Amino acid sequence: MREPVTRKGSTPIKVWVLPDEKREIEANARTHGMSASAFLRRVGLGMTAKSVLDQQAIIELAKVNGDMGRLGGLLKMWLTNDEKLAIYDREQLNQTILGVLAKISEVQHALLEKANKV
Numbered sequence: 413m414r415e416p417v418t419r420k421g422s423t424p425i426k427v428w429v430l431p432d433e434k435r436e437i438e439a440n441a442r443t444h445g446m447s448a449s450a451f452l453r454r455v456g457l458g459m460t461a462k463s464v465l466d467q468q469a470i471i472e473l474a475k476v477n478g479d480m481g482r483l484g485g486l487l488k489m490w491l492t493n494d495e496k497l498a499i500y501d502r503e504q505l506n507q508t509i510l511g512v513l514a515k516i517s518e519v520q521h522a523l524l525e526k527a528n529k530v
Contacts, residue, residue: 427452469526476523483516 429437441451454460490497490509497505 473523473526476519476526479519480516480523483512483519487512487516 437452438448441448444451446454487509490512500508
C-alpha cells in the first residue's frame with residue numbers, strides 16, 4: 413500500500429524577495445489567516461485567498477439578519493395576538509408599532525452599510 417503524498421516530502425519552490433516584499437507577503441498571509449506558504453500556494457495556483465476580514469463581515473451580516481428576524485417576529489406576534497393588543501390603548505399601540513417599524517428600518521440601514529463594506 414502506498415503512503416499518501418504530502419507537501420512536507422515534496423520539493424519546495426524558492427522565491428527570492430526583498431525584505432520589504434517578504435514582510436508584505438507575510439502581512440497579507442496573516443490578513444487572510446494563512447501561513448506565507450499556504451498564501452503563496454493558493455495565489456500561485458490561481459485560487460483566491462479568502463480574507464479573514466470577509467469572514468468577519470459575513471458573521472456581522474448574519475447577526476444583523478438575525479436581529480431583523482427577531483424584530484419581524486415581535487411585530488407579527490403583536491399584530492396577531494389580540495390579548496397582547498388589548499393592554500394598549502390606540503395611541504400606545506400606534507406608537508409601539510411605529511417604534512418597531514423605525515427600529516426595523518434602522519437595522520435594515522445597518523445591514524445595507526455592512527453589505528456595502530463586503
